[in-house]
Amino acid sequence: AQTVTQSQPEMSVQEAETVTLSCTYDTSESDYYLFWYKQPPSRQMILVIRQEAYKQQNATENRFSVNFQKAAKSFSLKISDSQLGDAAMYFCAYRSSINAGNNRKLIWGLGTSLAVNP
Amino acid sequence: DGGITQSPKYLFRKEGQNVTLSCEQNLNHDAMYWYRQDPGQGLRLIYYSQIVNDFQKGDIAEGYSVSREKKESFPLTVTSAQKNPTAFYLCASSKAQIAGGEQFFGPGTRLTVL
Numbered sequence: 001a002q003t004v005t006q007s008q009p010e011m012s013v014q015e016a017e018t019v020t021l022s023c024t025y026d027t028s029e030s031d032y033y034l035f036w037y038k039q040p041p042s043r044q045m046i047l048v049i050r051q052e053a054y055k056q057q058n059a060t061e062n063r064f065s066v067n068f069q070k071a072a073k074s075f076s077l078k079i080s081d082s083q084l085g086d087a088a089m090y091f092c093a094y095r096s097s098i099n100a101g102n103n104r105k106l107i108w109g110l111g112t113s114l115a116v117n118p
Numbered sequence: 119d120g121g122i123t124q125s126p127k128y129l130f131r132k133e134g135q136n137v138t139l140s141c142e143q144n145l146n147h148d149a150m151y152w153y154r155q156d157p158g159q160g161l162r163l164i165y166y167s168q169i170v171n172d173f174q175k176g177d178i179a180e181g182y183s184v185s186r187e188k189k190e191s192f193p194l195t196v197t198s199a200q201k202n203p204t205a206f207y208l209c210a211s212s213k214a215q216i217a218g219g220e221q222f223f224g225p226g227t228r229l230t231v232l
Contacts, residue, residue, distance in 0.1 A: 033218035035220070042225070043206065043225070043226050044223065044225050044226070045208060045210075045223035046223075047220045047221075047222075050218065050220065052218060091160065091161070095218060097218065099214075101174075104149070104166070104168065104214075105151075105163050105166060105176065106161075106163075106221060108160045108161045108162075109160060110158065110159065110160040111160055
């Protein structure tokens with residue numbers, strides 16, 4: 001069974017600095033999808049970035065980028081120029097490419113709480 | 119605007135009562151999901167549905183029930199059999215035919231047992 005591990009329960013960063021959140025996963029599949037979701041204090045879950053495993057290029061969305069290391073099964077999130085609004089829980093999630101049965105569900109990490117200091 | 123709505127935002131239940139959490143989406147998504155979120159435990163899948171009139175148990179379905187009579191709606195009932203129902207509940211939807219499709223989330227319902 002697939003698992004997702006976020007080894008940093010809490011992180012902090014100074015405003016305008018860069019921070020990297022770690023995520024590792026375990027799978028025997030060769031094709032899959034990885035996601036980073038953000039949950040601010042409002043608790044509304046928002047997609048930050050998405051990576052397809054068959055694409056070697058790292059996904060980027062404005063100040064958010066990932067370092068996807070398929071062989072190492074690592075999927076870290078880098079936040080550049082951190083802003084106060086980036087303070088939130090960040091969840092890493094895995095999804096099989098097999099679109100049937102229980103493979104459809106997302107496998108979630110436990111999250112990393114990010115504080116942004118002014 | 120398209121999105122997912124959940125109601126109520128806060129819900130209080132007496133022990134022994136069944137309560138129903140509402141989830142409605144106007145994104146024309148086939149797939150819908152219910153998650154439970156507890157401190158330090160991340161998100162756990164309760165039930166999911168890929169199509170109207172069909173749904174499957176997730177990892178923690180005991181004490182919960184769902185229905186999917188309409189594409190737009192996926193209500194969750196927390197029954198008296200659920201021993202520890204106090205939690206934050208999130209509903210989500212996605213395009214069922216896209217394996218890597220994003221799940222869109224509602225704002226959540228906070229359920230407290232008195």
